[in-house]
Amino acid sequence: MSRVRAIVREAVVSAVSGRLASITTIVLVAGMCAAVLLTSGRAVGAQQQVLSSIDEAGTRAILIRATPDAGLDSTVLDRLAPVGGIETAFALGPAEDVRNTSLPDGAPVPVRDYWGPVLTTATDASQVVLSPRAVEELGMLVAAGSVTRSNGTILSVKGLIADPGPLADFEPLALTPREPEDTGRVAIVVVVTSDAHLVAAVTDTIRPLIAAADPSAVSITDSEALATLRGTVQAQLGAFGSTLAAGVLALTGLLVAIVQSALVLLRRKDFGRRRALGATRGLIAALILIQTASLATAGAAVGVATSAITLAALGDPLPSVDYTAAVALLALGVSVAAAIVPAVLAARRDPIRELRVP
Structure with missing residues (x-):
């Protein structure tokens, strides 16, 4: 040395x-x-x-939309889980308006049931998590308090979605987390691939796995053009x-x-x-x-x-x-x-x- x-x-x-x-x-x-x-x-x-x-525009996202006639439910996520090349997937139920309980005449925000990765500490269907934009449109100062559905059901605000990520296209976000075993109707499924080059292959793979009651009531939109770009x-x-x-x-x-x-x-x-x-x-x-x-x-x-x-x-x-x-x-x-x-x-x-x- x-x-x-x-x-x-x-x-x-x-x-x-x-x-x-x-x-x-x-x-x-x-x-x-x-x-x-x-x-x-x-x-x-x-x-x-x-x-x-370009990535912010969703080059890795595949969007599945289903009308009520499609008969699609949250079990679709179980069928998609084994597919290689998928980084994450989540499902959203049909939208329903909610308002700030303290402002019954305030602006409405659509709330959806949510199945997917854990967002915050919210754990059941009586709770809702909000994005910053939803908090603002509901007239709240912070993500706290409660919101009321159009049928009068009250949901307690349990947390804030600081970074909507692939959910940003659905702003303002008000989501009610559901457990995987708590099956419910699904209107939107978002699949995010691990690589932009896998979009086309994953799209072809998941198409038959959707298994909707009426396939014509389901539309799939991918970002293959953006991925190519x-x-x-x-x-x-x-x-x-x-x-x-x-x-x-x-x-x-x-x-x-x-x-x-x-x-x-x-x-x-x-x-x-x-x-x-x-x-x-x-x-x-x-x-x-x-x-x-x-x-x-x-x-x-x-x-x-x-x-x-x-x-x-x-x-x-x-x-x-x-x-x-x-x-x-x-x-x-x-x-x-x-x-x-x-x-x-x-x-x-x-x-x-x-x-x-x-």
């Missing part, structure tokens, strides 16, 4: 002593990272923003960003190799002296590679910080942390790889011949 520390310390000292070459390497690597993040990274940030917008956008923007990043990395790697080759030539007498004093070829190569890695790390940090500040100042979308880290690591890898040939050449030089160089 002490030997490794000594080699690393020697490499850092060599980097500090050769200021011009070290600064040049740092600037090249920083420029590499900044160029990739300000071009390809900006494209990736825009891609993520566009895909997020998502795939096209992802492929085109991704290909552009990858090609651009590869070009920048290749060019910068070549420049780093040139700088390191020049550094080896400038220090050939020093390397020859070390070899004459007993330094192994592996030690010489390790010194050059460690020196390059330390300089590339500093350059990557400078490049990432500069590009992040620039993108934030311009108001452009920032790429993800994973993408930024990958660019920095790739820049480090390219720099070290570019220094391998100069390091091998330096290690293989004849010490006697190099010491004769004036």
Whole structure:
């Protein structure tokens, strides 16, 4: 361990002593990272923003609507449960108006029975959960109190649906949670697939599983067109960003190799002296590679910080942390790889011949 520390310390000292070459390497690597993040990274940030917008439009959702004649009930969820590719599914009963019990003449909000993942602490059909929009339209300050059905039944407000998620299309939301074994009539079933590309396949699979009494009273709407659009956008923007990043990395790697080759030539007498004093070829190569890695790390940090500040100042979308880290690591890898040939050449030089160089 002490030997490794000594080699690393020697490499850092060599980097500090050769200021011009070290600064040049740092600037090249920083420029590499900044160029990739300000071009390809900006494209990736825009891609993520566009895909997020498309996903919000429901690229993974399949909507099943059933009229009363369909005879569809909540057991449909049991039939859909074994289907692969489904992330979640829930069912909604027919809508019925409710009003704030304290404001009997207030605006009505549709309430529906709900079967699906747990939303809040509400547990039975005498309780209702509301979305923020429903709370506002009912004239409530908070999700508390009670609402009254058109038939006079009172439901206690038990919680708030902070994030409606795939239920957002049915706002304002007032839902009465039902237990899976509490079977009831269903008007809407929403199936969310685990991947946008599975929408068409899942739609074809679940169609016969709906098993409605009157299939003509059931309509299925999926987001296959949006899913196709998502795939096209992802492929085109991704290909552009990858090609651009590869070009920048290749060019910068070549420049780093040139700088390191020049550094080896400038220090050939020093390397020859070390070899004459007993330094192994592996030690010489390790010194050059460690020196390059330390300089590339500093350059990557400078490049990432500069590009992040620039993108934030311009108001452009920032790429993800994973993408930024990958660019920095790739820049480090390219720099070290570019220094391998100069390091091998330096290690293989004849010490006697190099010491004769004036």
